[in-house]
Amino acid sequence: MFDAGDIATAAKPGQFIQVKTSDDCFPLWPRPFSIHDADPVTAHLTIMFRIYGSGTAQMAARRPGELMHLFGPLGNGFPAVDGNLDVILAAGGIGLPPLYFLAKDAVEKGLSPHKMTFIAGAKSKLELLNEARLFELGLRPVICTDDGTAGRRGTVVDVLEQELAPRQKVTVYACGPNAMLREVDLLLARGNLSGFLSLEALMPCGYGICSGCAVRVHPPADRGPTDDRCDYHLKRVCIEGPVFSAGEVMWD
Amino acid sequence: MFDAGDIATAAKPGQFIQVKTSDDCFPLWPRPFSIHDADPVTAHLTIMFRIYGSGTAQMAARRPGELMHLFGPLGNGFPAVDGNLDVILAAGGIGLPPLYFLAKDAVEKGLSPHKMTFIAGAKSKLELLNEARLFELGLRPVICTDDGTAGRRGTVVDVLEQELAPRQKVTVYACGPNAMLREVDLLLARGNLSGFLSLEALMPCGYGICSGCAVRVHPPADRGPTDDRCDYHLKRVCIEGPVFSAGEVMWD
Amino acid sequence: MIDLSVNIAGVRLKNPVLTASGCFSYGEEASEIYDISRLGGIVTKSLTYLPREGHPPPKVVETDSGMLNAIGLSNVGIDKFIFEKLPFLRQFDTACIVSIAGSRVEEYVKMTERLAECDGIAAIEANISCPNVDEGGLEFGAYREPAGRVIAEIKRRAKQPVIAKLSPNVTDIVEIAKSVVANGADAISLINTLVGTVIDIEKRSFKLSNKCGGLSGPAIRPVALAMVYKVANTVKVPVIGMGGIMTASDAVQFMLAGASAVEVGTACFIDPMAPLKIIDGLRDYLARHHEKSVKDIIGKVRRS
């Protein structure tokens, strides 16, 4: 949790911040983290992270009270949840933090928690994030693990498929590893359903100036000729994302 | 203080260790620190350091119990103190730690503390190192500061000059910034006195393989022709030093 | 009052800190964060005649104190730049330098002609680090001859001063510098990125879709500084230095080495405010050294 001033005031679900994990040039880039919660009154900003490589290890070694360089809020964020439709939030691993924030925001705006199905999955029990806060919101999350060590056995995509089956009109909000999002996207395409996917990417800058985070999307019909005759168009995950509509991304 | 196993057992006064201050490549090189104290029984090794740049800042941020990569003991160390001569130990700033170790060793080997004059100086009171341990050895250190904020007013070299004046046969052991050592060397040359100087240098490796720490010394008479016709000879401070005899070094 | 202004080929910059090509897009994103009029100047992403998407991802990889990019010149193309980006940039009181890149001399020429009609362009920076398709794919900037030729052709049509941006991937950068100056370059900027790569040892494949990319950031600073020093000590035209400049102290190094201005690239990614911090730090340095004008430190490193 950070004392984050304006960032906390402005933060919307699905947005992220860039955190410079060290004061020197190792690692060089800041690291992106979804906003897990933001309190405009106290200016407290919460992120939740898993220790992955050197940047997150450095963050974990920080002590309370230390200063860190934060930058945000960044990205487009999720469109507000439409109360007229059924809503499924599908969180794989570290995809949970932004979806919690989205759910919380929706509940605060008056949506009944019962209209939202929250799927939270991980490879195994050990990697499951703490879902207590979801219960506090009044949600009844469907927990799943690939190996069945907690909740239902199966991937988030498996569970999503089961949950989608009985439904007609539904919007899916998904966040997790890109491999999972790809599966979700295919699932939605098959069912002709709408949804929003929050992508991961390497992010040198986080605010649109480097093109490093770009992802392939289907080229707009009116694009016109390009010098490199690409069959794809590129969008920057940091500024034109991280949230993309289902069907937009050209997966590898 | 480190739990340093064999390093502590082998350590001699005037030797140093290389400390890798970070687990990554910033800063790249390990940093040299004089051995301040070493207990062969407990394997405790003590260094004393001033926060200078990023390496020492990283060291200061370490918590007790953390592992650090140490390498040593390195360097030639001081020749043992000759009990037949008067001895002056002249420590400028961070030159104190190794000279404390030298004095302690001499006392343990039976030399009377009264035969040793210990001068400990710094720019000002704030930068003076804690000299309590010197008193514990039975020494009566002469404290001095450039600005007179503690002890005698004057540099270590000024005080050394005063202390040398009444003496005939004396050996000086000096450690401090190279600028101070240069002055000490000139003083000894003028008085035709013997002494030992522990030099500072940048030390990429610390064990003699890179030549990066080299200092100019007077070429040996039998050197023979060199390709680059240098009027100097180079010695590696890390392995042929850090302790040099008075008169050996060619100062700039 | 400390005077931070410098003069590059007749263009007055209010301070010597520019943002580097490809590291500032076309200014829109940064303008949401701070007042970009505070910058000495802006160099746009390199433009090609037609728009380019660029290489597919992965396009970047982090390295020790550096990064590789294989963006592949993603840009909006000269038309869209002139109609959409330039009018935006004209609103700001900062020198707008347009970077152009091409695979054929013809392309540089066509872009220069288009830019000649435009207002609000302080200078053209010719990025000659692109593969020269007419001569077998080697960079224009790699050899004296093609480097000089493309600059001469640009210069013939240009209404604005022309800055030649050199590639560091050469045996003798001074030779290239002399050649572009002999062919009319009004200033030189350097360095572009060093060619490099990283391999994923688990997948046994290159980490970049394009295999190799360009190395930038602190890792290359010593190389950039040596090249800037050599070039600035040879050519008579002003030199703009870049490569790993993260702080004011880095910028001062380049100016002491002979650069009349600096460009800040990778640092803009790490900290959007980096260029402004560098401007402030430069002022502090000058104050501390009792200098009245930043011009007084240009080239002032002792040579012995």
Place this chain on the structure above:
Amino acid sequence: MIDLSVNIAGVRLKNPVLTASGCFSYGEEASEIYDISRLGGIVTKSLTYLPREGHPPPKVVETDSGMLNAIGLSNVGIDKFIFEKLPFLRQFDTACIVSIAGSRVEEYVKMTERLAECDGIAAIEANISCPNVDEGGLEFGAYREPAGRVIAEIKRRAKQPVIAKLSPNVTDIVEIAKSVVANGADAISLINTLVGTVIDIEKRSFKLSNKCGGLSGPAIRPVALAMVYKVANTVKVPVIGMGGIMTASDAVQFMLAGASAVEVGTACFIDPMAPLKIIDGLRDYLARHHEKSVKDIIGKVRRS
């Protein structure tokens, strides 16, 4: 049992990890720390005909993820090497590769002739990154012609295989590689250091007495890897890769790129045990990937 041995120009190395020239002195210091027979090989500090003191201090400076050195070829000279250092090295069961450097072709020739009489030398590594005084002070290795010529002259006298060590400060390293191979080089090693410098902004002077120095360490790894990849994919002779190799994972990158062996330089300064850790890590990597021989990963990076 995983087979770590490789073959470089007829020399069998028990493992592909060598220590780089100038980063291991003549082996004496390291031999006090560990059993240097465990190394695949040792490359000596570059020798000149007469001994050299080298540049005065400051000779080194730390940079971001790298270091610059301007040692200036401090070495004991060929005579003292043969009489004092070589007998010491012969005690160890590891390939002893002797690096030679000169400012004139004549010098390389004289040293090669002296070494031809000696036992216990596995190969000669010709460091051609030295200023060629006969041709105006540019590095031998900077241009195709002089690089090829000096290798041809060495090769004519050599009793041992000749490894040409290339400089990275060139426009097209593949051209230089082809030239030395055409002139008889039995293997190629690369890269030597990149030219760079650092300025002290308070003193306004260069941090190195020699102004410029050679950049090594992790900072240059991406550049080195790209060059190794390009050269190994062009020439038929074995390539020895180096430049910023700190860990086994770095070494694997170079071998996947096409290097048959690697040299470890700067890493030996940071951690004397680095070469041994790299050997162990290499074995672990091969075990994890179910490879029986390190030879099976050479050049195995996917090209698409």
